[in-house]
Amino acid sequence: MDDYRQKESRVSSNNQRPEEVVASAVLRYADTAGGLLPLLHDIQGVLGHIPKENVADIARGMGLSRAEVHGVISFYHDFHTEPRGLTTIQVCRAEACQAMGSRELEQHVKESLGVEYGGTTSDGRFTLDPVYCLGNCACSPSIRIGNEVHARVDASRFEELLAEHKTI
Amino acid sequence: MTTRIYIPADTTACALGADSVAVEIAVQSQIRGLDIEVIRNGSRGAFWLEPLIEIEQDGGRIVFGPISRGDATGILEVFSEEGYDGLIQHELCLGSVSDIEWLSRQDRLTFARAGWTDPRQLDDYKLHGGYEGLTRALEMLPADIVETVKSSGLRGRGGAAFPTGIKWQTVLDTDAEQKYVTCNADEGDSGTFADRLLMEADPFQLIEGMTICALAVGATMGYIYLRSEYPRALDTLNHAIASAQGARLLGDDICGSGHSFHIEVRVGAGAYICGEETSMLDSLEGKRGMVRFKPPLPAIEGLFGKPTVVNNVLTLAAVTTVLAQGPEFYQEYGSGRSRGTLTAQLAGNIRRGGLVEVPFGASLRELFEGYGGGTASGRPVRAIQVGGPLGAYVPESQWDTRLDYEAFGEIGAMLGHGGIVVFDDSVDMLEQARFAMEFCAVESCGKCTPCRIGSVRGVELIDRIRESKNSAKQLNQLEDLCETMDSGSLCAMGGLTPMPVRSAVKHFPMDFEYNDQRGVKR
Numbered sequence: 001m002d003d004y005r006q007k008e009s010r011v012s013s014n015n016q017r018p019e020e021v022v023a024s025a026v027l028r029y030a031d032t033a034g035g036l037l038p039l040l041h042d043i044q045g046v047l048g049h050i051p052k053e054n055v056a057d058i059a060r061g062m063g064l065s066r067a068e069v070h071g072v073i074s075f076y077h078d079f080h081t082e083p084r085g086l087t088t089i090q091v092c093r094a095e096a097c098q099a100m101g102s103r104e105l106e107q108h109v110k111e112s113l114g115v116e117y118g119g120t121t122s123d124g125r126f127t128l129d130p131v132y133c134l135g136n137c138a139c140s141p142s143i144r145i146g147n148e149v150h151a152r153v154d155a156s157r158f159e160e161l162l163a164e165h166k167t168i
Numbered sequence: 169m170t171t172r173i174y175i176p177a178d179t180t181a182c183a184l185g186a187d188s189v190a191v192e193i194a195v196q197s198q199i200r201g202l203d204i205e206v207i208r209n210g211s212r213g214a215f216w217l218e219p220l221i222e223i224e225q226d227g228g229r230i231v232f233g234p235i236s237r238g239d240a241t242g243i244l245e246v247f248s249e250e251g252y253d254g255l256i257q258h259e260l261c262l263g264s265v266s267d268i269e270w271l272s273r274q275d276r277l278t279f280a281r282a283g284w285t286d287p288r289q290l291d292d293y294k295l296h297g298g299y300e301g302l303t304r305a306l307e308m309l310p311a312d313i314v315e316t317v318k319s320s321g322l323r324g325r326g327g328a329a330f331p332t333g334i335k336w337q338t339v340l341d342t343d344a345e346q347k348y349v350t351c352n353a354d355e356g357d358s359g360t361f362a363d364r365l366l367m368e369a370d371p372f373q374l375i376e377g378m379t380i381c382a383l384a385v386g387a388t389m390g391y392i393y394l395r396s397e398y399p400r401a402l403d404t405l406n407h408a409i410a411s412a413q414g415a416r417l418l419g420d421d422i423c424g425s426g427h428s429f430h431i432e433v434r435v436g437a438g439a440y441i442c443g444e445e446t447s448m449l450d451s452l453e454g455k456r457g458m459v460r461f462k463p464p465l466p467a468i469e470g471l472f473g474k475p476t477v478v479n480n481v482l483t484l485a486a487v488t489t490v491l492a493q494g495p496e497f498y499q500e501y502g503s504g505r506s507r508g509t510l511t512a513q514l515a516g517n518i519r520r521g522g523l524v525e526v527p528f529g530a531s532l533r534e535l536f537e538g539y540g541g542g543t544a545s546g547r548p549v550r551a552i553q554v555g556g557p558l559g560a561y562v563p564e565s566q567w568d569t570r571l572d573y574e575a576f577g578e579i580g581a582m583l584g585h586g587g588i589v590v591f592d593d594s595v596d597m598l599e600q601a602r603f604a605m606e607f608c609a610v611e612s613c614g615k616c617t618p619c620r621i622g623s624v625r626g627v628e629l630i631d632r633i634r635e636s637k638n639s640a641k642q643l644n645q646l647e648d649l650c651e652t653m654d655s656g657s658l659c660a661m662g663g664l665t666p667m668p669v670r671s672a673v674k675h676f677p678m679d680f681e682y683n684d685q686r687g688v689k690r
Contacts, residue, residue, distance in 0.1 A: 033472060034434070036454030041396075041435060068455075075456035075613075076437035078396055094358030095553055098603070099516035099591045100544065132440055132557075132607065134397050135361040136180050137589070138215035138514060138521025147399045151183035 021046045022054045026061030036062055036072055040079055049080045077129075085120040085127035087165065089113070090144040093130045096137035101154065105141050106130075108155040112162070125166070170203045171247075172224040176283070178211035178368050179400050180361070185236060186219040192237045193221070196244040210369020212283030213523030214270055222265070222283075225252055231262045270539060275501060276525045277489045277509050278482060282369035287404050290411045293372040299417060301491030305380045306425050313384035314340055317487060320495035321507030326352055326443075326480030327555065327584040328660075329506075329573045332487070335477060338467035339385040342475040349381045349390040349429075349477045350452065350470075351484055354436050354443040356395060357556025359515040359587030363481035365523055367394075367401040370485075371408035375431060377484030379418060380491055381477055382429040390431040391471070393448050396438055405433050440611040444659050445478040447613055458613045459659045480585070482511055503529025506572035516553075516589035517543045526571075533567040536590055547592035551600075551676065555584025557607050558664035560671035561591075561600060580671065582664075597676035602630040604668040612661060619662025622653040626669065637682045643673065 025042045029035035039062065043050050050058075050073055059069045073079045091106045113121050113128055120127045136142040139151035143158065145165055153161070175181075175190040190206055197204040211218060220233030221240070230252070232243060239260055246254040255261060265283075266272050276282075285292040293299070305313050318333025339347060351374065355363040367374060378390045394402055409431050412418035420428045434452055436442050442451045446460035449471050470476025486508060490498045501508050506528035512535055514521045519541035526535075536542070536552060543549055551561040560581035562569070569575055576583045591600075605626030612619045629646050633639040650666035657663040673680055 034452050034454035037434065037437060037451065041437070071456050072454070076439050078437035094607075095557060095600070095603070096359045096516040096587075096589045098600075099589055099595065103599075131397060131438070132611070133356055133358045133360075134179075135355060135364040136183050137359045137361055137516065137587070138518065139180055139184060139218075140516060142183065144397075149179050149183040151180060 016046060018047055018051050018054050019057065022057045022061070026058065030061055030063075036064070036069070037076075040073065044079060049083050052081045055081075085125055087125060087146045088127050088129055088144075090129045090131035090134070092132070092134050092136075092140070092142045092144075094133045094137075096133075097141040100140040100152075102141040105143075105153060105155065105158065109143070109158060112155075112159065170205050172205050172207055174207050174209040174222040174224070174229065174283075176211040176218065176220065176369075177208035177287075177400065177404075178218070179364060179398070180215050181211050181218040181220070182400070184215075184218050184234065188237045189219050189221065189235060189240045192240045193244060196241055200244060200248045202244065202248055207286050208288075209285065210282050210287050211365060212265075212271055213279060213365050213369075214268065214520075215522040216520040217262070217268070223247070223255060228264050230255055231265055231268065232258065232260045233262060235260055270520060270522075273539075274525050275509055275527055277498070277501070278366065278373070278485050278511060279370075279523060279525050281373070282365065282523075285370065287369055287371055288407055288411075290372060290408070290415055290417075293370070297492065298372055298488075299376055301488035302376050302379055302383075302417065302423075304491045305383050306423060306427075308383075310340055310384050310386060313380065313491070316495050317384070317490055320490040320498040321502070321505070322483065322486055322490060322498065323506070323573070324480060325482035325486065325511070325585065326445075327357075327582070329583075332479065332483055335467055335479070336381065336384050338465065339387075339475045339477050342468050344475050346389070346472075347385055347387040347475045347477075348471045349378050349385065349387045350448070350479075351378055351390070351392040351481055352443060352445060352448055352478055353392050353394040353398075353401070353481050354448060355398075355481070355585070356440040356443045357558075357585050357587050359553065359589035360513050360556060360585045361515075362511045362513050362523055362586060364398050364401050366481055366485055367398070368404050371401075371404045372412065373485045373488050374405075374481055375408055375412050375418060377487040378431060379422065379429050380487050381479065381484060383427055385475070385477055387477070388428050388430065390429060391452055392431060392433045393436060393442065393452055394433055395436045395442075402433060402435060409433070439613075440607075441613045441661055444613075444661060446659070448478065449476065456613070458615050459661075461658065482585075501527040503527070503570060503572045504574055506574065510571055510583070510586055512571065512586045512588055514540045514588050514590070517545055517549075517592045518590045519544050528570075528572040530571050531568050532562065532571060532588070535571070536567075536588060540588075540590065543590060543592045545592045545594075547594065549590055550593040550595050551591045551597065551672075553589040553591070553600075553668065554587070555582040556587050557604060558582075558660060558667055559584050559587070560667050561597065561675065562671070563675035565675075580667070582667070597672040597679035598630060598634055601669045601672040601680075602627060602634075604665055604672075605630060608661060608665040616656070616658040616662060618653045618656040619658070619665070622649055622657075622662060623665060625649060626653075626665075633680055639680060639682065643680060646673065 029039040217233035222229040442457040447457040451457040608623035
């Protein structure tokens with residue numbers, strides 16, 4: 001867990017130049033078989049997103065075309081080319097959670113944060129994403145805030161969690 | 169004497185507050201001057217009792233659950249003042265582990281160690297029978313290992329139920345300088361968590377299983393493709409891999425045998441389709457997770473074009489039991505051609521949800537009533553989706569079906585990875601059918617048309633059925649569309665999306681009739 005927490009905090013306090021982040025990630029993964037996904041995870045872990053302007057550098061460093069790198073970034077839900085909120089909130093939309101009221105929960109979460117899926121709150125704190133299963137299906141509905149999964153979440157529990165998170 | 173207290177570090181346990189319970193116990197021990205060691209074990213999978221803590225006594229353990237942080241304070245207070253006698257009287261005390269019938273009734277083979285051991289301690293794993301399988305395998309010829317797995321009757325636990333030994337045989341028989349063992353840990357099906365539970369509770373078992381596989385087929389490199397939604401599993405796996413390497417049970421010259429095998433964990437990036445084996449291989453190669461045409465089979469041309477075993481977490485884990493206890497032992501469990509144990513996962517609207525490991529052959533009803541205790545909401549059960557988002561919605565008339573691969577196939581359903589998602593009578597089956605199509609549209613890799621376009625048309629059609637006063641025509645079109653997706657898709661994603669849709673239409677036709685109260689009734 002420590003790795004992830006560090007990544008989260010690095011996003012907030014990071015002032016590294018994207019070019020340097022990309023260069024060091026390329027140095028690390030250029031010779032790794034199938035290294036593009038770990039490289040993209042690394043870059044996004046530091047910068048919070050993968051800037052479009054750096055796609056060409058990534059491609060050159062990894063010996064790929066820009067189209068290939070763009071293709072991979074756009075294929076996976078986890079990768080983003082635009083800046084995001086400090087913390088991502090994921091609401092599980094899958095069946096086990098639906099059976100316990102997640103359709104109502106997702107409506108509430110959207111209204112409470114004032115954003116749709118993919119949107120970032122006006123204060124820049126949270127980005128809201130859908131997720132299809134967090135593997136917590138015996139205690140649904142589930143949400144994930146940063147890297148913490150929360151079980152049996154209803155509207156009032158969500159508000160509690162949000163309040164707790166804002167005080168951190 | 170130090171008293172050990174076990175508190176799971178499992179995702180679900182922590183989602184219910186286990187971390188704060190652990191902190192509270194540590195703090196209270198300090199305050200009260202108690203000699204207590206907190207151990208973060210894995211969960212036993214009795215999630216309805218989490219956070220569940222266990223206090224060691226005379227080699228046994230006294231169990232409490234579900235407990236809150238406040239309860240933890242109370243339990244330590246009783247312990248410091250009255251000792252074990254007081255603990256047994258505590259209202260949240262469930263007795264010893266064997267007193268929990270929900271657990272003791274199960275036949276745990278793959279999950280035998282879950283909850284007993286500290287997933288970060290290799291010695292603890294060995295103490296509980298770990299690495300006995302590898303020890304045997306190191307004394308065997310590759311062909312004999314493969315033969316052992318074949319004769320156990322073990323079939324792939326990811327959902328396709330392909331005989332594991334036959335897959336291994338193909339890789340063994342294919343000559344190549346480099347071969348791979350890959351573990352599919354992209355457990356994306358809703359209602360499933362068995363892979364996650366195993367990786368968080370007993371990660372060495374997976375590593376041992378992969379190592380046995382590597383010896384059998386002659387591979388020197390292995391990858392675990394783990395979904396990004398499982399950060400805790402990533403942490404336990406990486407820790408376990410480092411420990412196994414440190415003890416020379418993994419890496420170069422394993423146990424001085426001259427065999428080498430390395431494992432690396434690769435994290436996915438939120439694409440359900442990467443649970444499909446060929447898509448997973450493309451993703452491991454650093455590409456878009458596009459489904460490949462078969463043939464060639466991955467066993468012949470897999471990762472980076474080399475012969476590759478692709479097995480699910482539970483399959484590789486089960487191999488350790490097969491090797492340690494012998495194929496006959498494993499064969500004894502099960503029904504028909506489904507041998508061994510089914511690791512069913514009770515999920516959704518269920519009172520006692522969690523992991524139930526029983527021999528194949530129990531009925532669906534025994535599981536969700538006997539173990540599950542009915543719905544969490546207290547309302548009647550209406551539909552049960554078995555086998556993930558691509559599995560059928562099973563109506564009451566089929567709840568006595570035996571849980572084995574063939575019996576479920578016969579009723580037009582599938583066991584898949586063993587997820588059992590219960591819905592009560594407030595469920596709107598038209599919405600569930602629509603969601604199946606919507607999910608396919610979101611997660612399709614886009615390579616084949618029936619899946620990419622068909623799913624979008626499916627959503628539109630179901631929307632029209634919802635609005636239409638006479639939907640007979642659209643229902644026919646929906647069936648045609650399902651037929652096209654079923655027979656024309658490249659992989660199971662498009663091919664099986666019709667399964668939940670058709671089962672909903674067939675068994676719950678009233679939900680597809682016009683209803684101007686729709687939206688109000690829920």
